[in-house]
Amino acid sequence: MNLNEVSVQFVVNGKKQTVKAAPMLRLLDVLRENIHLTGTKEGCGEGECGACSVLMDGKLVNSCLIPVMQASGCHITTIEGVAGPDQLHAVQQAFLECGGAQCGICTPGMILASKALLEKCPNPSESQIREGLAGNLCRCTGYMKIFDAVKRAGTLS
Amino acid sequence: MESKPLIGRPVLRKEGRSKVTGQAKYIDDITMPGMIYGTTVRSSIARGRIKGIHFEGGIPWNEFTIVTSKDIPGENYLALILHDQPFLADEQINHPEEAIVLLAHPDKYLLEEARRCVRIDVEPMPAVFNLEDSLAKKEIIWGNDNIFKSYLVEKGNIDTVWEKADFIVEGEYHTGAQEQLYIENNGMIAVANPKDGVTIWGSMQCPYYVHKGLVPLFELPPEKVRIIQAETGGGFGGKEEYPTMIAGHAALLAWKSGKPVKIMYDRAEDMVATTKRHPARTRHKTAVSKDGKILGMEIEFVIDGGAYATLSSVVLSRGTIHSAGPYFCPHVRIKSTAVATNMPPHGAFRGFGAPQSIFAQERHLDKIAKTLGMTPEEIRRRNFLHKGQTTATGQTIEENVDMDGLLSRAFKLTDYHTKKKLFAQENAKPENKIKKGIGFASFMHGSGFTGSGEKFLASIVGVEATPQGRVRILSASTEIGQGTNTIFAQIAADALHLDYEDIDVVQPDTATVPNSGPTVASRTVMVVGKLVETAALGIKQILIQSGHLQKTHTAQDFKRACKEYIDQLGPLKSFSQYKQPPGINWDDDKYQGDAYGAYAWAVYVAEVSVDTMTYETRVDDFVAVQEVGKVIHPVLAAGQIEGGVAQGIGYAIYEKCVWKDGRMANGQMTNYIMPTAADVPPIRVFFEEVPYAYGPNGAKGIGELPMDGPGPAILNAVEDATGISVNHIPMLPEDLMQAMRGSK
């Protein structure tokens, strides 16, 4: 199978990774299948649902829309890199306490989007929360307890 | 030391930590050594005969596992209610995207390329694409008359009522298909061979349905088929019956290839090929006295089942029974029909027929009010069911229902009267381009399976203790986000005076857990949860009877007793089987009697803004008030209502299925519109509790209830805002514009 493979180096959750892959293989698939970090999910493959959200050099992106070649030299944070060594991140703790996760499939992306929002805006208003999370679809919660979780995370950190 | 009761407290979700850290393993996160990928070649036409299958395109076909209907070891039908749906089309195609050929290969990219290179030669046949054409028998496409099922429910004598009526109000109401849109697509992994049997892992709501479906497919004894539920990313009914189809497909490929096979749908395939909510048409003809008493209701309810029967008869049943609403009426006739069309079969979706017929009833009541010059409130108050009165099926309401109280409370919480008046004043000013309105829906939803359904299911739950005194719950009820694991643990811990952390809920695996029935019908807490309680108490009984435990005990006592018992006497297990509560009488032939053991009762209020420049409707505030027996977990319960209301808002004003020749044309998330975080209103949830004697701690079912209210509440509010009556959902801005122009 001749895939015109290239070698791509980047950092995932603080750890250097070197991957040999087709240049247009999605970052999502590289994370899940090459690096075996399955926390990042595929929900739509169209950049609509945000289940595949990761942080790339600190910015929230949809990993299903990134060809792995373009991740070269970048710092990626996935859900597996959010918690500290000994304890959950404030966002994760807040999601737990407030009921922000039901089936959990949107949760990794939602937590990364929340983290990105709080880093930019530590005390967001409800409308800022809605805007910050508008690219992450949740079918279970109706978003109410996710908003609660983000507000609570703001107070916990 | 006695631990505080867990029921009623917001304990942390049992599997919550694994979900917030990304550790939870859904089916696509799982791989197996030697695993290959499977895909499905589907029909591009709605109806026709298969003339040939051609494998083209320079693909190395010898590397592929290829399965057609000819490869099926046993029976080619999906065992559900009727046996009309094949796993793989044999000679006849009956809907677009019907599965015809299965392929497997280790390279998933080549696999997709190969899928496109399979050409199916077809001879098209005339097809039917909507329920009107099916009823009119434009073409007979199923059975002798296109009819999957009919019901006739009669109470009193409606024919005597028309001449006594001061008003006869008629109306016709339509609801469209709706896609469940769980964020995790369907997927399965199968390992299968004639010697060992079939093992399935996958995203599903009902392991025993999958089990039932695979036994005849392979002609295996039941113990050689094993179904294991993986962490499941949402279901909402969309993973009630459909998973059997994919499980069968994966298993057929595994059987033929000798390798583990994973079939994972992408979003586009999941949207076009799997089930949707049944579209429906409801016609009402109501006899009313001038003082607003409903004298008689005649209802015709029709649902579009798609190409095969699947669960249409049961959806029809629930929609039929709920069509008359929480109102007393002495004379009723409900005629209902489920018809076939050449669309992919419609299936279970939260609410299961009730959202369709309740939409009609609640819009119709506002119409009746308008016709009589009464308010929507007055017409309800004059007709609400009270304790001691009978429903449309003749069931006497034994519980202390107080719809008046719920209505008053909902009005207070939303400032309904003040707002209605204020909005009317503001809307009258021509400079206000945004018209505001407030509307409500009042309804009930029956918990558990209809009539004798629960008796027929005869669900079983097991509870097992370990030597360390840990308690394991063995049930087939799946966690799909609604909180099964958490609630079962609360119930068992309270029954045994243990800590929450002492309870494990075993992963549903048909090799390990008994058949507790499907995770549907708002039955998981009320019916299965009750069995968890009795099975847990059964462990305690065993220990008391064997002398290892006193009636009053601490957690430490219990753990010590378990160890001693197991050391001395062996495994410590208790099973509990469903027994129908006394006094439930149901006649399946006449469709009369006690349809449900318990009902949840609700009033939902929607406040909307309608932008007359863009015809967009925005829900500004939504209040949901419901009486649910007992709130086992306040955060989970509110979460169910909030999530269901959001889906209901989608059903009302965003989610449209666009069909072209029976195929969903907008099968992508870009074009099938569900609400984002920027779209939902504040959803405010309030509970009341009138305990149901046969639910755990008095709990009734609540999972589907929230789906029923938003559609009619919102459209009632839009009519309040604009004076325009729209009687179909989804109501998109384009539809409102048409209606507003039509009325000029």
Place this chain on the structure above:
Amino acid sequence: MRAYLPSYEMKPIRNLTEALLLLKDEPGVWRPFAGGTDLMVLLEAGKLAHRKFFNIWGLKELKEVTVTSDHVMLGALTTYGELQEIDVLKKEFPLLCHAAKETGAIAIQNRGTLGGNIANASPAADSPPALLVYEAEVELVSTAGARWVRYLDFHLGYKRTVMGADELISRIRIPRGNAGAFQYYRKVGTRKAQAISKICFAGMGSLKNGVIQDVRIALGSVAPTAIRCSKTEAYLKGKKLDSHILSQARTQIENEVAPIDDIRSTAEFRSTVTGNLLEEFLEKLSTHVELD
């Protein structure tokens, strides 16, 4: 993922010169790949017909933002997220910021680029109406040099542009001097975020003593390309707004647009709402306080 990945190639590119040489040596063979928010969606749906791409994401020469007294120049690879952070844009070109804010959602805004949006040439894109109102110009570069094209002339028809096979968009230039003008942007989509527009209206205007001095109106999603409504503008210029003028202007604009029925909406809806938005724009314009 429905594409046969082995048939796709992506070349790394170190600088703009290398990109232009590649385009010169093999015109039409290699196409630029920027943020991927359009191309990756096509790839995943199995609909990306072109197979050979070169990666321009992050090329520094295409990310420069320059502000002079007359113009703002935006590198083609400026993302929607970055646009919203540029002070001079926030102050003087709010329509562009508004359009960027309404494109997709945050994750899309962090990857979608202005140049990519222009080159993709979708008539439903959110930025083009703002660019038309601001009378933007697009710089096209090749090994032969650079040329500026009015954005108004850039699109020839549905998904057809004036770009040569050897050219790349390098910069977008917007003239300053809109201080005091009333500016209006409204996107009507299927929902509040992650929505393709059904109608997208950008307008700018100024009044003196109640008389319209200058007015610019641009629309997206109502024609094969985004359009400037020059006939409606010509009608309105020099007029004092009253209900008769308003109604005539509405007729003008409904005739200037050519909307279609598609999966998201209908021609009738688009045409009616266009007229309504024009009404809203003009009413707001008429009450706008002029700044000198």
